[in-house]
Structures are given as structure tokens and as C-alpha cells.
Amino acid sequence: TELSHIRNFSIVAHIDHGKSTLADRLIQLTGTVAERDMKAQMLDAMDIERERGITIKANTVRIVYPAKDGETYVLNLIDTPGHVDFAYEVSRSMRAVEGSLLVVDATQGVEAQTLANVYQAIDADHEIVPVLNKIDLPAAEPDRVKEQIEDVIGIDASEAVPISAKTGIGIPDVLEAIVTRLPAPTGDRDAPLKAMLVDSWYDPYLGVVVMIRVMDGMIRKGDQVKMMQTGATYRLDKLAVLTPAMKDIPELGPGEIGVFTASIKQVRDTRVGDTITHEKKPCATPLAGFKPAQPVVFCGLFPVDANDFEALRDAIEKLALNDASFSYEMETSAALGFGFRCGFLGLLHLEVIRDRLEREYDLDLITTAPSVVFKLHMRDGEVRELHNPADMPDPTLIDHITEPRIKATIMVPDEYLGDVLKLCQDRRGIQMDLTYAGSRAMAVYDLPLAEVVFDFYDRLKSVTKGYASFDYQISEYREDHLVKMSILVNDEPVDALSIMVHRDRAESRGRVMVEKLKELIPRHMFKIPIQAAIGSRVIARETLSAMRKDVTAKCYGGDATRKKKLLEKQKAGKKKMRQFGKVEIPQAAFIQALKMD
Numbered sequence: 001t002e003l004s005h006i007r008n009f010s011i012v013a014h015i016d017h018g019k020s021t022l023a024d025r026l027i028q029l030t031g032t033v034a035e036r037d038m039k040a041q042m043l044d045a046m047d048i049e050r051e052r053g054i055t056i057k058a059n060t061v062r063i064v065y066p067a068k069d070g071e072t073y074v075l076n077l078i079d080t081p082g083h084v085d086f087a088y089e090v091s092r093s094m095r096a097v098e099g100s101l102l103v104v105d106a107t108q109g110v111e112a113q114t115l116a117n118v119y120q121a122i123d124a125d126h127e128i129v130p131v132l133n134k135i136d137l138p139a140a141e142p143d144r145v146k147e148q149i150e151d152v153i154g155i156d157a158s159e160a161v162p163i164s165a166k167t168g169i170g171i172p173d174v175l176e177a178i179v180t181r182l183p184a185p186t187g188d189r190d191a192p193l194k195a196m197l198v199d200s201w202y203d204p205y206l207g208v209v210v211m212i213r214v215m216d217g218m219i220r221k222g223d224q225v226k227m228m229q230t231g232a233t234y235r236l237d238k239l240a241v242l243t244p245a246m247k248d249i250p251e252l253g254p255g256e257i258g259v260f261t262a263s264i265k266q267v268r269d270t271r272v273g274d275t276i277t278h279e280k281k282p283c284a285t286p287l288a289g290f291k292p293a294q295p296v297v298f299c300g301l302f303p304v305d306a307n308d309f310e311a312l313r314d315a316i317e318k319l320a321l322n323d324a325s326f327s328y329e330m331e332t333s334a335a336l337g338f339g340f341r342c343g344f345l346g347l348l349h350l351e352v353i354r355d356r357l358e359r360e361y362d363l364d365l366i367t368t369a370p371s372v373v374f375k376l377h378m379r380d381g382e383v384r385e386l387h388n389p390a391d392m393p394d395p396t397l398i399d400h401i402t403e404p405r406i407k408a409t410i411m412v413p414d415e416y417l418g419d420v421l422k423l424c425q426d427r428r429g430i431q432m433d434l435t436y437a438g439s440r441a442m443a444v445y446d447l448p449l450a451e452v453v454f455d456f457y458d459r460l461k462s463v464t465k466g467y468a469s470f471d472y473q474i475s476e477y478r479e480d481h482l483v484k485m486s487i488l489v490n491d492e493p494v495d496a497l498s499i500m501v502h503r504d505r506a507e508s509r510g511r512v513m514v515e516k517l518k519e520l521i522p523r524h525m526f527k528i529p530i531q532a533a534i535g536s537r538v539i540a541r542e543t544l545s546a547m548r549k550d551v552t553a554k555c556y557g558g559d560a561t562r563k564k565k566l567l568e569k570q571k572a573g574k575k576k577m578r579q580f581g582k583v584e585i586p587q588a589a590f591i592q593a594l595k596m597d
């Protein structure tokens with residue numbers, strides 16, 4: 001296809017503002033999928049989605065559109081993952097297209113998550129077409145929302161397209177806007193091949209499917225290609241476009257988006273942002289901005305029932321096959337038995353994986369405190385990575401410890417700024433910049449990642465009523481006064497609860513943790529001391545008093561069925577418990593105890 005007849009775009013929207021409904025409409029209106037096939041094909045796409053889990057591209061599709069100017073255009077819609085842990089993947093998807101539709105629910109207005117992605121689109125120099133959705137609803141306020149887009153985001157919204165993705169109003173206008181307002185891609189057909197690896201996923205029938213955007217040159221089935229970052233070479237078995245079903249195509253040129261297969265075994269062998277070129281006639285330089293996926297947050301995952309270990313191993317191996325940014329190694333813990341130490345891109349990534357293990361594989365898991373990778377500079381000059389506070393060596397052997405710092409950008413309406421600044425301050429943040437755009441403030445902070453990994457998002461969301469956007473980049477490793485704090489329950493250390501903490505904050509963190517644990521651990525027949533300690537020095541202590549009477553006592557032995565029910569309930573509750581010496585600790589305590597409020 002000629003460059004002038006191609007338009008590539010993504011859709012930026014907050015969850016529930018109608019991104020999927022609009023994508024379906026665009027596909028339907030252009031007849032890409034015949035009405036009766038629509039359901040079946042969409043279901044296919046859903047299967048892929050389920051297989052793939054989080055970096056879903058089910059909305060990636062090539063649409064053929066006959067425009068009002070009498071010409072026929074090829075429109076490529078690329079779907080993007082929508083949250084901060086995948087900021088890098090989003091940035092690559094954005095570089096693969098020239099424009100974005102900004103879909104805003106006209107009954108709701110601009111929301112936090114929209115902002116982070118809009119800024120990614122602006123960063124990628126996109127032309128942005130605002131689209132006001134759900135105008136069929138009486139509560140829609142298109143004029144107010146237009147104004148808000150201009151104030152908050154700072155782009156012209158005077159020609160925003162009012163639509164209803166549900167009823168179909170305005171959809172033809174969206175298609176026309178894509179053709180007339182978004183720029184055509186540029187590129188050189190005769191130059192050596194230069195294509196960006198935008199995404200990849202595992203297909204049970206085809207193996208690894210790689211999605212690419214061609215920048216320069218031509219790619220054909222049978223070509224011998226090289227991935228410039230990994231150095232691996234492959235021969236293309238299949239070249240296709242997504243309609244959204246896969247449709248073979250003989251070649252793809254500049255500006256085009258498609259997928260190929262090449263007997264690639266695992267998703268790990270492909271790197272988002274890598275440059276694909278011909279082995280024989282390579283391009284001179286790879287595309288800028290490549291970053292290898294690097295897990296920054298680690299935690300332990302252990303089965304509640306030790307018999308589930310093999311099932312957990314199988315499930316983790318399956319998930320890892322399809323997710324290059326998830327890493328794991330076996331771990332043994334005195335308290336928790338056999339499990340895995342897993343690495344994630346961020347907290348949400350962690351949550352998604354844990355949820356999938358629990359829901360799809362039906363596993364009951366104990367998740368230990370998320371932790372970042374600390375670097376231990378030993379006295380003998382060696383530098384060790386600490387993935388797990390439980391592995392902390394004798395502190396006298398350590399010269400100093402460094403931790404990852406991030407540069408965090410937070411956008412927030414004026415009225416919540418004070419609370420946000422306080423939150424950042426409380427988490428050892430250093431303010432780097434503070435600017436205003438309309439009624440919104442943008443604060444840039446230098447923060448320790450360790451202080452952010454736990455419940456920073458939750459706190460930020462709650463102090464700003466969800467009206468803040470947050471984005472971060474790892475900046476550097478820096479020295480600080482970090483110590484390991486252990487928790488002892490009934491005089492036994494619970495290694496899953498040990499954390500690395502700043503020396504000046506150890507005492508207050510320790511006090512909060514023991515107080516929480518006192519609430520979270522049920523009473524036993526004996527007194528239980530709960531302590532926080534640095535080395536052998538106890539810095540906080542609570543005592544859980546002994547239980548007075550048997551739980552079944554209140555049944556007076558009379559009502560046998562009621563008594564049985566109560567015991568059954570207790571038994572079910574036990575499944576979620578873990579034994580430490582003589583004490584049973586509920587699973588929820590491991591997470592709850594670490595929250596910082």
C-alpha cells in the first residue's frame with residue numbers, strides 16, 4: 001500500500017469509556033468482518049486475549065476504508081496496554097503509529113489513567129483527535145468535557161467528534177477524521193529493512209507470533225531476518241495482517257503493521273522495541289529507545305498447602321512462557337516451605353500474575369512482602385544483589401547498601417496537591433519540580449522505589465479520590481542507611497515478614513507492623529509476644545493475650561448441627577492459615593501487616 005493511503009492509530013481511553021465498543025464499531029462499519037462472522041471472530045480474538053493475559057492486543061486490526069474523497073485507505077489500529085507497569089510497552093506501541101483517538105466518556109470527563117497515556121501519545125508526537133463518547137446518554141455534557149480536555153490536557157478540542165459507540169452515531173465521522181486529520185506514515189521502500197518489534201505472544205498452534213511495524217524497506221515471507229538487540233536470526237514462515245483474524249499477505253512495506261511467525265520457541269526470545277532487519281543487508285543503526293525488560297519488584301510465592309508445590313511450578317512455568325518480563329527461581333523458607341522468588345515489572349504486574357495463579361490455576365498462595373533489588377557493597381569489594389531480605393548476610397560484612405531510586409511524575413488537581421506532597425515526603429521523597437497547567441499541578445519527585453512498591457498507588461488513589469496520574473522511571477542506585485528488620489512471633493522469626501527499611505523509619509514501621517499483627521493473628525490458648533527487631537535489638541513489642549474460652553462453648557453443646565457448622569467453618573478458615581511454631585497466622589496478615597497507614 002502507498003504511504004499516502006495508510007493511517008496508523010491507537011485509542012487512548014480510561015477503562016469503561018468505550019474503547020472496545022468503538023473498536024468493534026469501526027471494524028463493523030468498514031465491513032472488515034461480515035456481521036454474521038463478527039461474533040465468532042471476536043471470540044477468536046478473546047481466546048488469544050485469554051492466552052496472553054496482560055499485554056492484550058485483541059483490538060489490533062487492519063481496516064480497509066473507502067473514504068469520502070473516493071480513495072480507499074488502510075487503517076491500522078494498535079491496541080495498547082493501559083497501566084504504569086507497562087509504560088515502556090505502551091511507549092513502543094505509540095512509536096509504531098502516528099496518531100491517537102482520545103476517547104472520553106462525555107458523562108464522566110478526563111480521568112487519571114487517561115492522562116498518563118495521553119502524555120505518552122504527545123511524547124510520540126501524535127496528532128490527537130478527541131472523541132466524546134456516550135452522547136446518547138442524557139447525562140452527557142460534551143461542552144463541559146471539551147473545555148476540560150483543553151484545560152487539563154492542553155490540546156485543542158474544538159473539533160472533538162461527538163459519538164455514541166453504542167448506537168453508532170458519529171462513527172463515520174471518526175473514520176473521516178482518521179483519514180483527514182491524522183498524518184500518513186513516512187518511510188523508504190528502497191532502504192534496508194528496519195521494523196520495530198511492537199509485541200509478541202504465544203499461540204498454541206503457531207508458536208510465537210511477532211507483531212511488527214515496518215519503518216523502512218520491505219519484508220516478505222521466507223526472508224531471513226535478524227533481531228538486532230538479541231542477535232538471533234530467523235526465517236519467516238508466515239507473514240500476515242490481523243483483520244482481526246490472521247490473513248496471509250505476501251509482503252509488507254513502510255508504514256505497514258503486521259505479524260509473522262518464524263519457529264520462535266518462546267516469547268522470551270523476542271524483545272519489545274527490538275529492531276528487525278535482513279540478515280544479508282542489514283540497516284545501519286537500530287531504532288532508538290530500546291530497553292530490556294527488567295524485573296524491579298520481587299516477592300515470594302508459596303503454596304498454602306505444601307502438596308500444591310508441583311502444581312505451582314507448572315503454573316508458573318506456563319505463565320513465564322508467555323511473559324518475558326516475569327522471572328522466577330526456586331526458594332525455600334524455614335517458615336513457608338518450598339516456593340518461588342518471582343520478579344515483576346511492578347506491583348500491578350505482580351497482582352495480575354498472582355490473581356491468574358489463584359483463579360486460573362486454582363492455587364491458594366501466600367505472597368511475601370514485595371521488595372526491590374538492593375545492592376550490597378561488601379567490605380571485600382564484592383557487590384551482591386539482595387532479592388530477598390531473608391538472605392541478608394551478617395551486616396558487619398557489608399560496607400554500604402544502595403537502593404533503586406525513581407523519578408516519579410504525578411499529575412493532580414490543585415485541591416489534592418497538599419496531600420500528595422505529604423505522601424511523597426513521608427516516603428523519603430525529594431521534590432525536583434512543581435509546575436502548574438491550568439488547575440492541575442505536576443510534581444516530579446525523586447523517591448526510593450522500595451517506598452513505592454508496597455501501597456503507594458493505593459494511598460495516592462485514596463488521597464486524590466482517584467484523580468491523579470502516576471508514572472515513573474528508575475533513575476539510579478543510591479546509598480542510604482538501610483537495615484533489615486525482622487518480625488518475631490512467639491519468639492520465632494517469621495522470615496516472610498522481614499523487610500529492608502531506612503534506619504530512621506525502622507521504629508515507626510516496626511510499631512505499626514506489630515500493632516497490625518496483634519489485630520490480625522487470632523488469639524490462641526496462650527500469650528503470644530509479637531516483636532520487631534533489628535539484629536538482636538527489639539524496637540517494638542506487643543502481646544496478644546490468651547483466649548478465654550472455647551469457640552464452641554457458646555453452643556452449650558445443645559445444637560449439634562450448629563456446632564458442626566461452626567467447626568466446618570473453622571476448618572475452611574484453617575486452609576488460609578499457616579503454622580509458625582505453635583502459632584497460626586492467617587494468610588491475609590502477610591500483606592496487611594506491611595501496609596503503611
Ligand code: GTP
Pocket residue numbers: 013014015016017018019020021022133134135136137163164165166167
Ligand atoms: P475496558 O475494556 O474495561 O477497558 O473498557 P472499554 O474502554 O473498552 O469500554 P467498553 O467498550 O467495554 O465500554 C464500557 C461500557 O460502556 C460498556 O458497558 C458499553 O456497553 C458502554 N458503552 C460504550 N459506548 C457507549 C455509548 O456510546 N453509549 C452508552 N450508553 N454506553 C456505551
